[in-house]
Amino acid sequence: MKKWLMLGLLALGLAAQAQGNLEVDTPVINSLKSSMQSRFAQLEPLFSAGALGLTRDGKVEVHDPAAIPLAQRPVANNLVGAENRDRAALYREIARANQHPEWEADIARTFGRRWIEKARPGWWVQDDNGQWKKK
Amino acid sequence: MWLAGGILLAGAAYGENPEPLDLQLQLARLEHPFVVIEALQLQVHEGQGELQIGSLALLGQRWNRVRLQCGQLDLTPGRWRCHQGRLQLPGQAAIALELEQQGGDWWLRLQPGADEMWRFRYQANGRTQLSLHNASPRLLTTLLPSWRAKALQGRLNGELEGDAHRFKARLSLSQAGYSSPDGRQAAEALQLQFEIQGRRQAQVWQVQGSARWSAGLLYQEPVLLEAANQRLRFAGRVDGRGWKLDEAVLDWPRLGEIEAQGQGSWQALEAGQLRLPDLDLQTLGEVLLRPWLESRGLPRMALSGRGGAALKWQGSGLQQISLEPRGAGLVVDSGRLALEGLSGRLEWQRDQVREGELRLERLALGRLETGAFRVPLRLQGRELALRQALHIPLLETQVVVDHFKFTYLPGPGDWQGRLGLSVQPLALEALTRALDLPTMTGRLSANLPAIHYARGEASLEGDLVIQVFDGNLSCTELRLIDPFGPMPRILADVTARHLDLGQMTQTFSFGQMTGFIDADLRQLEIAQWRPLAFDARIVSSPGSYPRRISQKAVENITALGGGGAMAAVQGSFLRFFQDFGYRRIGLSCRLENGVCHMGGIAGEDRNGGYAIVEGGGIPALTVIGYNRNVDWNELVSRLQAAIRSSAPPVIK
Amino acid sequence: MHKTLAVRMFILILAGLLPACVTINIYFPAAAAEKAADRIIDEVWQLQQSSSQALPEPGSSHPQNKVTP
Structure with a gap:
C-alpha cells in the first residue's frame, strides 16, 4: 500500500513538473493564427447557420450542407479544407516547437475540447462519442 | 387474382336490372x-x-x-x-x-394536382401506356416513402408504352431537385431529357437509350456540377440474373468523352471499365479536381493540356489504371511549382509490376527552370519508383536523381518516400541571374544521397556546397517541413569559411572591405524565402591578410543604426580618409520572433555596447553597436536602402 | 472481511490506473496545452482583446551605433 502511495506521489510530482508553459509564440504559429483569424469572418455565419460543426479532434466539418445554398457549397467546402489545413499545421507546429512531435494528436484533442467549450450557443459540436449535438 | x-x-x-341499383x-x-x-x-x-x-x-x-x-x-x-x-x-x-x-381494357386517369395528369391505359392484349403531364413526385413518394426523405421536386412529362415484348419511353424532367437528408447529395433546377427503348428476345431485354442534361446543378460533396448539355448514349441488356452495359458514352462539352462498359448482378458490380480517351485537362481540373483537392486542404492546382485515362474494375476491386498525358501542364499554388509539356504513359496494374515513362519539357520551382527530361518509372502495388537515374538539365549543368521511391500508405501517414539526388557543379553566375540576385561568381554543387519524406517532413542527408567569394559555404542538416502544407519551411545549418569580403561587398555594392570572414548560421529556418529563425555568427577568418574597410562601408554599417552616426566621421578629420584599418570584425544575430538579438566580437563588449569592427592600424576605426534587440524587418529594409544608395561617399 | 476486500479492490484499481496516469501526465502537459489552446482560440475567434503584441515597434529599437576613432 505504501509503495503504491509513493508511486502515486511520484507521478503527481512528475506531472506537476511537466506543467510549464507551451511555446506558442513562433512566427509560423502566428502566421497560421492570423490566417485563421481572417477566415473566421467567413466561417462564423456558417457555424451560426448550423452548416458547420466542430469535431472533437480539433477540426471543422460540414455538419449540415443543406443549410448552405447549393451554389455556395463548394465555397464552404474550400473554407473547411483551408481551415483544417491550417489547424493541422498549427497542432503539428505547436508539437514541433515544443520538441515533442509525438504530441500532435494530444494537442489536436486538447484544442478540440477547447474550441467546443468556447463555441457559441447554437453551434454544432461533437460530444465525446463523436455524436453531433447543438450547444 | x-x-x-x-x-x-x-x-x-x-346483372339484369335496368334501374339504378x-x-x-x-x-x-x-x-x-x-x-x-x-x-x-x-x-x-x-x-x-x-x-x-x-x-x-x-x-x-x-x-x-x-x-x-x-x-x-x-x-x-x-x-x-x-x-x-x-x-x-x-x-x-x-x-x-x-x-x-x-x-379487357382499362383506363385510369389521375389528377393529383392542378394542371397535373397521369393517364394509364391497359389493353387486353397486354399493351400498357402511361402518359404524364406535369407529373409531380407526390404520387411516387406516396408509393415509395424511402424517396420522401430525398425531398424530390420537379415535373415529369412524357409517355411510356410497352407490352411483353417491347417498351419505349420518352420523358422530360424539368425544375427537378432533390436533396439527401444529410445534404451531401443534392440537385437544383434540373432539366433532363430521357429516351429509352427495349426489345425482348427470349428472356433477355435489349435496352438502349439516351439522355441529355440541359440545365441545373448537381452536387455530390464536394463537387458541384453544372449542366452544359451533357449527352449520354447507352446500350445494354438486362435479364433476370443481372445486367450488362455494352457501351455508354457520355459526351461532356469542353471536357471530352467518357466511355463506360460493365456488367453485374442485381446485387453487385462484377466488372467495369471506364475510358476517357481525350480529355481537356483544364476543364477536368476546374470541374472535378480543384473542388476535391481544396476541400481536403490541398494546395490549389491548375491543369492544362490534354490527356487520356482508363480504369478497369473487377469484383475484387480496382484492377488497372492507365494515364496518358499529352502535353499536360500543372501549376501548383499559382507558380510555386509548375510542370509543362508532360507526355507519356503510366500504367498501374494490381499485383503486377508495370513500367512507364513520362517526358517533361519544363519543370519550374519558383524562378528556377529546368530543360526537358525523361522520367522512367516503375509502379508496383502502392509503390512508385524510378527505373533509372534521372538527368534534369538545369542552367547548363544537370541535377541527377539517382533514385526515388514513394509509397502510398492508407491512413493519416499518406505518403512516404526516399530520394537521392546530386547537383553537378553549377555556375553561380547563371543561378544568381536566374534568381534575379546580384551576380556572383562561384559554383554550387550538392550531394544529397538520402532524402526521406514522411509525415509531412523531408529530411535531407548529405550537404549542399557552394564555392563562392573564394570560400566555401556548406548547408547541412537540411530539412523540409510541410512541403505541401500552408507554411512550407526549409531548415538548415550553414557553415561558411574564408569568404572574401572584397568580392562580397562589391557584389552587394556595400562599399569596399578587404579581408575574409567565417560565418555560421545554426538552425536557419526559412519560409516564403524569408528567415524565421537562425543563430548566426560572423567572425574574421584566422590568418594574415590585409584588412581595410572603406568609409562607404562604415557608413552603411552605421546607417543600419538609423544614420546620424556617420556625422561623427564626416565631422572629424576621419573624413579625409578613404578607408581605415581594422583588426577584427564580429557580428552575431539570433533571430527569434522577428527580433534580432545582436552581439559583436566575442569578449569585446564595452559600456553596454558591443564592438562590430575593432580598429587596428592607421587610421583605426571601431564601430560599436548599442541596441541588442533589433526588429528584423527594419534591419532588412535599412540594409536594402544602404545597398541601393550605392553613391560614393561624400568627402568634403 | 468485506473491508479488506474493498481495500484490496481499491489497490488493484489503483495499480491498474496508475501506470496510465503516469504516462499521460508525464508526457503530455495537458494543463499547459489547454492554456495555450485558450490563448490561441481567443485570438482567432477574437473573444478577448489580445494583449500579446510582444514585437517591438519598428523603428523604436534600431541599432544605435557609435563610431569611435
Whole structure:
C-alpha cells in the first residue's frame, strides 16, 4: 500500500513538473493564427447557420450542407479544407516547437475540447462519442 | 387474382336490372403476390359508388382506410365507369380520378394536382401506356416513402408504352431537385431529357437509350456540377440474373468523352471499365479536381493540356489504371511549382509490376527552370519508383536523381518516400541571374544521397556546397517541413569559411572591405524565402591578410543604426580618409520572433555596447553597436536602402 | 472481511490506473496545452482583446551605433 502511495506521489510530482508553459509564440504559429483569424469572418455565419460543426479532434466539418445554398457549397467546402489545413499545421507546429512531435494528436484533442467549450450557443459540436449535438 | 376480383365485382354490379341499383359487397381478404387487400367494402347507391378498403398492402407499403368515391358510377353490360372519382389515401390530399373498364381494357386517369395528369391505359392484349403531364413526385413518394426523405421536386412529362415484348419511353424532367437528408447529395433546377427503348428476345431485354442534361446543378460533396448539355448514349441488356452495359458514352462539352462498359448482378458490380480517351485537362481540373483537392486542404492546382485515362474494375476491386498525358501542364499554388509539356504513359496494374515513362519539357520551382527530361518509372502495388537515374538539365549543368521511391500508405501517414539526388557543379553566375540576385561568381554543387519524406517532413542527408567569394559555404542538416502544407519551411545549418569580403561587398555594392570572414548560421529556418529563425555568427577568418574597410562601408554599417552616426566621421578629420584599418570584425544575430538579438566580437563588449569592427592600424576605426534587440524587418529594409544608395561617399 | 476486500479492490484499481496516469501526465502537459489552446482560440475567434503584441515597434529599437576613432 505504501509503495503504491509513493508511486502515486511520484507521478503527481512528475506531472506537476511537466506543467510549464507551451511555446506558442513562433512566427509560423502566428502566421497560421492570423490566417485563421481572417477566415473566421467567413466561417462564423456558417457555424451560426448550423452548416458547420466542430469535431472533437480539433477540426471543422460540414455538419449540415443543406443549410448552405447549393451554389455556395463548394465555397464552404474550400473554407473547411483551408481551415483544417491550417489547424493541422498549427497542432503539428505547436508539437514541433515544443520538441515533442509525438504530441500532435494530444494537442489536436486538447484544442478540440477547447474550441467546443468556447463555441457559441447554437453551434454544432461533437460530444465525446463523436455524436453531433447543438450547444 | 386482382383482375378476377374486378370481373367478379362487375358481374355482381350490372346483372339484369335496368334501374339504378343498390348494392353492398364485402370482402374479408383478397391476396395477390403484389397486393393484399383486407376488409373491402363496396357500396353502390343511386349511381354513386364508394369503395372502402380497410387495409391495402402494395409495393411493400401498407395503407389503412383507403377510400375511393365515385361521383357517378355507370354500370352497363360489358363496361363500367367511375366518373368524378376521388381517391383518398390516409394523410394525403384527395386525388381526382376516372376509372373505366370495358372488356379487357382499362383506363385510369389521375389528377393529383392542378394542371397535373397521369393517364394509364391497359389493353387486353397486354399493351400498357402511361402518359404524364406535369407529373409531380407526390404520387411516387406516396408509393415509395424511402424517396420522401430525398425531398424530390420537379415535373415529369412524357409517355411510356410497352407490352411483353417491347417498351419505349420518352420523358422530360424539368425544375427537378432533390436533396439527401444529410445534404451531401443534392440537385437544383434540373432539366433532363430521357429516351429509352427495349426489345425482348427470349428472356433477355435489349435496352438502349439516351439522355441529355440541359440545365441545373448537381452536387455530390464536394463537387458541384453544372449542366452544359451533357449527352449520354447507352446500350445494354438486362435479364433476370443481372445486367450488362455494352457501351455508354457520355459526351461532356469542353471536357471530352467518357466511355463506360460493365456488367453485374442485381446485387453487385462484377466488372467495369471506364475510358476517357481525350480529355481537356483544364476543364477536368476546374470541374472535378480543384473542388476535391481544396476541400481536403490541398494546395490549389491548375491543369492544362490534354490527356487520356482508363480504369478497369473487377469484383475484387480496382484492377488497372492507365494515364496518358499529352502535353499536360500543372501549376501548383499559382507558380510555386509548375510542370509543362508532360507526355507519356503510366500504367498501374494490381499485383503486377508495370513500367512507364513520362517526358517533361519544363519543370519550374519558383524562378528556377529546368530543360526537358525523361522520367522512367516503375509502379508496383502502392509503390512508385524510378527505373533509372534521372538527368534534369538545369542552367547548363544537370541535377541527377539517382533514385526515388514513394509509397502510398492508407491512413493519416499518406505518403512516404526516399530520394537521392546530386547537383553537378553549377555556375553561380547563371543561378544568381536566374534568381534575379546580384551576380556572383562561384559554383554550387550538392550531394544529397538520402532524402526521406514522411509525415509531412523531408529530411535531407548529405550537404549542399557552394564555392563562392573564394570560400566555401556548406548547408547541412537540411530539412523540409510541410512541403505541401500552408507554411512550407526549409531548415538548415550553414557553415561558411574564408569568404572574401572584397568580392562580397562589391557584389552587394556595400562599399569596399578587404579581408575574409567565417560565418555560421545554426538552425536557419526559412519560409516564403524569408528567415524565421537562425543563430548566426560572423567572425574574421584566422590568418594574415590585409584588412581595410572603406568609409562607404562604415557608413552603411552605421546607417543600419538609423544614420546620424556617420556625422561623427564626416565631422572629424576621419573624413579625409578613404578607408581605415581594422583588426577584427564580429557580428552575431539570433533571430527569434522577428527580433534580432545582436552581439559583436566575442569578449569585446564595452559600456553596454558591443564592438562590430575593432580598429587596428592607421587610421583605426571601431564601430560599436548599442541596441541588442533589433526588429528584423527594419534591419532588412535599412540594409536594402544602404545597398541601393550605392553613391560614393561624400568627402568634403 | 468485506473491508479488506474493498481495500484490496481499491489497490488493484489503483495499480491498474496508475501506470496510465503516469504516462499521460508525464508526457503530455495537458494543463499547459489547454492554456495555450485558450490563448490561441481567443485570438482567432477574437473573444478577448489580445494583449500579446510582444514585437517591438519598428523603428523604436534600431541599432544605435557609435563610431569611435
